[in-house]
Amino acid sequence: MEMIITFALVYTVYATAADPNKGSLATIAPIAIGFIVGANILAAGPFSGGSMNPARSFGPAVVSGDFHDNWIYWAGPLVGGGLAGLVYGNVFIIDHAPLSRGDF
Template sequence: MMFGLVYKVYATVIDPKKGSMGTIAPIAIGFIVDANILASGAFDGASIGASLAGLIYESVLISHSGHKPVSTIDY
């Protein structure tokens, strides 16, 4: 359950190739949270799922795209 949530956050918020997906990120994240609550209630493997999703997305999808991390954000 937590894997799906963290993966969705990476895909809609963090990924530099997301394009216009960032505009629907809050709705997409809300839907995955609702689905997780309906499917499992209070039970989930939060630390294991979140860690796996972050590692997989960061190492497989973002690092292979030639993306250079932003060092500072100018407002």
């Protein structure tokens, strides 16, 4: 679940805010990103289950001293975010030029 919700969030950010060929879609980027965060919270639960933030799961593990299966909350977002970047970068952003020094 961590991988899926992080994939959805990173993919939405790429599609609305980071794609250089997005056109007028950039105007709704904050709304789209907010909606996907809300949908992820509804789908995965705000506290138990999905957290979209490894630190949110790491803090209670430190306090309780129970790190059993805590790796999922670190591996899931890393894999999901990486997959979203690879999928969007290789499928939708095909003709992009690397950033030059003046683009910052």
